[in-house]
Amino acid sequence: MTKLFTTYRVLALVVGxxxxxxxxxxxxxxxxxxxxxxxxxxxxxxxxxxxxxxxxIVYVIVAFVLTQRARWTLPQFLLMMIAGLVPGLxxxxxxxxxxxxRAQFPDLQTAGSA
Numbered sequence: 626m627t628k629l630f631t632t633y634r635v636l637a638l639v640v641g642x643x644x645x646x647x648x649x650x651x652x653x654x655x656x657x658x659x660x661x662x663x664x665x666x667x668x669x670x671x672x673x674x675x676x677x678x679x680x681x682i683v684y685v686i687v688a689f690v691l692t693q694r695a696r697w698t699l700p701q702f703l704l705m706m707i708a709g710l711v712p713g714l715x716x717x718x719x720x721x722x723x724x725x726x727r728a729q730f731p732d733l734q735t736a737g738s739a
Contacts, residue, residue, distance in 0.1 A: 626694060630726055630733055633691050634719060636684040637708075641715035643677040646670065648712045681709050691722075695729055 647670070654667030685706060692702040708718035727733050 626730060627733060629687065629691055629694065630723075630730075633684075633687050634723065636680065636687055637715050637719040637722075640677065640681055640684050640709045641713070641719070643673055643680065644709070644712050644715065647673045647677055650674070684709055691726075695726060697725075 650667050650670035650673055652667070653663045653670065657664040657667070688705045689702065692705070705718055705722065708715040
């Protein structure tokens with residue numbers, strides 16, 4: 626369970642960062658005039674969405690396995706899924722999941738801190 630929990634936390638943070646960078650991409654790409662420096666940077670950042678998509682799929686699988694092992698309900702799993710699609714939300718959800726997992730599996734207290 627320790628490796629699964631650690632993998633979930635890393636994936637959540639990576640997905641969250643990629644989502645924020647992707648959001649910045651959209652702001653730069655569509656918020657500035659055509660041909661400007663920020664607009665060109667926005668176009669260059671488009672590749673972030675490819676990485677976010679693939680890593681999000683892995684995140685979904687790991688989150689599903691984690692919720693199954695923890696015997697959580699469907700709404701808890703759905704909140705984890707939505708968090709990977711709403712900029713910034715995943716950081717709050719990851720912290721909440723970490724608290725719940727550590728409370729449910731006290732043996733992870735020391736393992737999750739390292």
